[in-house]
Amino acid sequence: MSFHNGFFHHNLQFSRSFTKKLNEQLAKVDLFHSQWLIVYYLYQYGCSTLVEISTYLDVEKPTVTRTVNRLEERGLIEQIPGKDKRERRIQLTEPGVRTYQEAKKVVEEFELQLMTGLAEEDREATLRTLLFLKEKLKQ
Amino acid sequence: MSFHNGFFHHNLQFSRSFTKKLNEQLAKVDLFHSQWLIVYYLYQYGCSTLVEISTYLDVEKPTVTRTVNRLEERGLIEQIPGKDKRERRIQLTEPGVRTYQEAKKVVEEFELQLMTGLAEEDREATLRTLLFLKEKLKQ
DNA sequence: GGTGTATAGTTACCTAGGTAACTATAATAT
């Protein structure tokens, strides 16, 4: 694609394949990958607002609203009262924590399996490249 | 994210940011990035079927159907009759070719700008990594 | 030549990203 040996083309294809396979794996614990990202964040950082999640994941607020609603309907998160009435502070419920723990195993196994065989310096160079490009996109 | 220094997490974030910015750029020529991919393919490979496009882009058939319909409504592609009545062979119209040429400039400028400053060996390592990971996902 | 199978494409419906415009509340400035 284009004159960069399909660099960006391959990146997009990989992302699609990756989320597809990750969704297949996460189906074992009845989660979608976007739900997993929020459950992961809530476990690591404790109770949060939707804007905090939106900022961390770099996803727009309406998208977060929708996914959080699904998690709430499924009883994996709960609202906690706060001073600022605009905010919606949420945290994992007890079933939410259990789901996190199960999903974590699935995701770690999946990512580890995918990573094995990849040269360490290639992994580092790729991470460096992604961070570089992400930064450039912000300008 | 997880124990790989957020490798996959950064990749997903980058892909989202990338398509977002590319869509912004392609708005200049009134295209979305998924439409651009098909226009690009048709210009390079000539008249094609939807399955050929689907295979090349690694995107499911229903997705291709939808995007192709939009391109046809906009008059950028046209159907050409063929022997196999199941197939839908399409090609760029004359306005489609012009749109390709305009979009090509926009995309090349965007990608070039993004690439400048990236070390050559990092670019190569990243491409190698993406191809490696894509291959592993197919298993 | 009829039957079973494979292929091309579509339809319906799901998640997931985006923007624009809106409401409600908080913070700030005058």
Place this chain on the structure above:
DNA sequence: ATATTATAGTTACCTAGGTAACTATACACC
């Protein structure tokens, strides 16, 4: 104290990916 501005979140609607099930045509085989 009031008016303005900023922030949190939602709603409506768009593109874009996916799966499952379907139709119609082509192919293969007996």
